[in-house]
Amino acid sequence: AEAAQQAPREVAAMPAARRLARELGVDLAKVKGTGPGGVITVEDVRRYAEELKAKGGEAP
Amino acid sequence: MKLVVVGGGPAGYAAAIRARHLGIDVVLVEAEHVGGECTNHACIPSKALLHAAEVFRAAASAPWLAGQPSFKWREAVAWKDKVVERLRRGIEFLLKSAGVEVVRGLARPGPGKSVEVDGRRIEYDFLLLATGSEPVELRQLPRGGRVVGTREVFSLEEAPASVVVVGGGAAGVEAASLFSMIGADVHLVEVMDRLLPGLDPDVSRQVERSLAGRGVKVHTSSEVAKATDGGRSVRLKLSTREGEKEVEAELVVVAVGRRPRPGPFASLGLELDSRGAVKTDQSMRTSLPWVYAAGDVAGPPYYAHKAYAQAKVAVENMAGLKSAYEPRAVPAVIFSDPEVVSVGLTEEEAARRGYRPKSARVPLSAIGRAVATDSSEGFAKLVYDGESRIVLGVHMVGRGVSELAGEAAALVEFYATVDDLALVVHPHPTLSEVFVELAEAALGKPTHVAKL
């Protein structure tokens, strides 16, 4: 599991974004990053989760 | 909700405090002293004595000081004891302020969800095992008399004039540094073909060169075959690649590693790995859903900061938060002279994981502060992915580099690229400028290293 997670082309996300994604069950691969160099920030995860909720009505 | 934490080391006390923040009732059971091995017998005493030795070394080698100083071991130990006591009392105070009940004694599993301490039964909803680790012994070199473990080193009555340190890992290299800095005759014996075998090979080479430069006799690919106590000294027969050797010293320090210590809790039937470490998932939950483990008992790497991080994750999960222990970088720092830092991946590890690693290297002699503090021996190496240019690892040897490990970890955690790093303005003159230099070297435009 560790190897797969650290594998290249992994999604670049800040630590708190990784953690929030886990908390909300968000797939980081689908989130667009707006941080330096396109890194996914906590804000990005939050925005994505809200958009999903607005669209589908159900939890992401 | 009630949590019993067994063990008051970094894992245990951090867990107890974080649990209180989350509104959990906590009893912490500790057999010896809060602060654990780390505060009382390992991290702190070693760093305090290394600091004392460094003050001596710097003074003794400074051409601008008159009056040759001499190192008073007993006074250094007494000062170290004060440091330890101050920090231990600090932890006691923090636990008290947080409302943690601390129970003294050896905990054992009780019936159902309970532990027993000196006949007292304490029930829990969750149990956190934070029982740490114990030293690995060498059959051919049993401790006793002039053969000691790392704990004893920091409380010796007198400084030995000669020492053989057996084990070239972090603790061994620190012990060899300590004694050589205060003028002892030191042998360092390592079974593998280099010191610090887990780290970048360039790091090992530099550390060997630096120690040898101060007179430490480094014996790699060498094993202790036999020990003979001669009363006033111990004689060790080493079997090495080049045949047998004999070394002799007043003191032998065995520092050949540690092993997880579930102790009486082994009887819970928790799943263990091949090393004997309690197996956990990323939430630090063991094979029994109400039992968590954190710190050394959950296996390597054996660092207090790993213990802190795991402990917090464990109690957050008990409180229903979905945190996970999944750092990209857990710094390894060795407080030897020179210091060693290893954060993230080495080139070899990176290649194994499918990256296309490249590296950049900068000698510390290129850094103004290193020269201006008489500390220009050593180097820093940056490992990054050749395609994405993301920083994967940082490896350094040099006096003072320990304080750069935090930034290195942040770079790896933040997926910083070398392009990003090159644009972070680092103050002049500091050692931390080496980060800019490394990034520029990676980009083919170093300022303070001649381009070949």
Place this chain on the structure above:
Amino acid sequence: MKLVVVGGGPAGYAAAIRARHLGIDVVLVEAEHVGGECTNHACIPSKALLHAAEVFRAAASAPWLAGQPSFKWREAVAWKDKVVERLRRGIEFLLKSAGVEVVRGLARPGPGKSVEVDGRRIEYDFLLLATGSEPVELRQLPRGGRVVGTREVFSLEEAPASVVVVGGGAAGVEAASLFSMIGADVHLVEVMDRLLPGLDPDVSRQVERSLAGRGVKVHTSSEVAKATDGGRSVRLKLSTREGEKEVEAELVVVAVGRRPRPGPFASLGLELDSRGAVKTDQSMRTSLPWVYAAGDVAGPPYYAHKAYAQAKVAVENMAGLKSAYEPRAVPAVIFSDPEVVSVGLTEEEAARRGYRPKSARVPLSAIGRAVATDSSEGFAKLVYDGESRIVLGVHMVGRGVSELAGEAAALVEFYATVDDLALVVHPHPTLSEVFVELAEAALGKPTHVAKL
């Protein structure tokens, strides 16, 4: 394409080297020595002597050393000279390796796009002004005799037994530290109501307390009204809020700031700002499109690392790259004892820019390494936005904090949130753990500080 760089300090030499990487032909003109003020007379000599003094201070206050050391000023100066020479030669070597032509002499503007040096005319396509700054003088305290500037301090024949330092900015606080560490009787005079008036007020307070604790007499809201040279000492009349005071010392050091020095290039008619700094845009281009400026001549802040960063931007733009000088954080570091770091915004500045700043504060006494190195005086403060939780600034006072400024800058540049920071594993025991502690304090769950 041909570039002439005037001035071989941090701005000038970094520009010349970067320009060569970009394939630009470069002539660098330097009137004194490459390395500029910084390497030869400021950053490096001050840090080398502060290091020497710190080795003495640490040794003299260590209960584990026998034999009271004494500080030999001349030997310290001689060692400092060697450090400076080694670094200056290093820069000469780097320039040579990069293929930069170095011309000695004072450059003046020539006709058209040329400069003249001792009658030689050198044509250029682009000119970079990297002429640095010069000390501001005090009318009532002209330099000469026992009244010296910062340059002279580092080459005094003898250490003064008593000193008045006039100016409580970075250079003044460093000079006061230096002399007080080696046992001189020191007065420090500042016209504003606190030392380091540009920084966080808590920082000023701590520095004042620490200096006072070592016996430095700090006079804030005080101005030199009159100076009388008594031959073996100088007497200064200070006008203070509480009326007049008199102080006397063997040496007076004037460190009341610096001012940009375009020198002969003022005649080019470049636009200057109210301070006399050459105005530039973010590409470091002046009002003449073929003239760029970088470093002190382009105005404050006066730091070598700012000079490096601007210089690289300037030449990158000459080469057609669209880089810009727009850092979010330019660290301020003062290498006094204790050291001072200020990175990014203070709370006040953050509020002015429309953030909703909050702050967290951690005393260094909460950090194991600080206690184990006898350096627990001081604190760290994190400023972050209350809404986004993005780190806006870090302000610290304490022995050894200078090496933490790079990480602080990285946090600000990478828009790290306190949540991100709390998850970066920092090694134990290091000062850098204060970052985790600050982040946890901001999140209301500090581990090593009691929550009230």
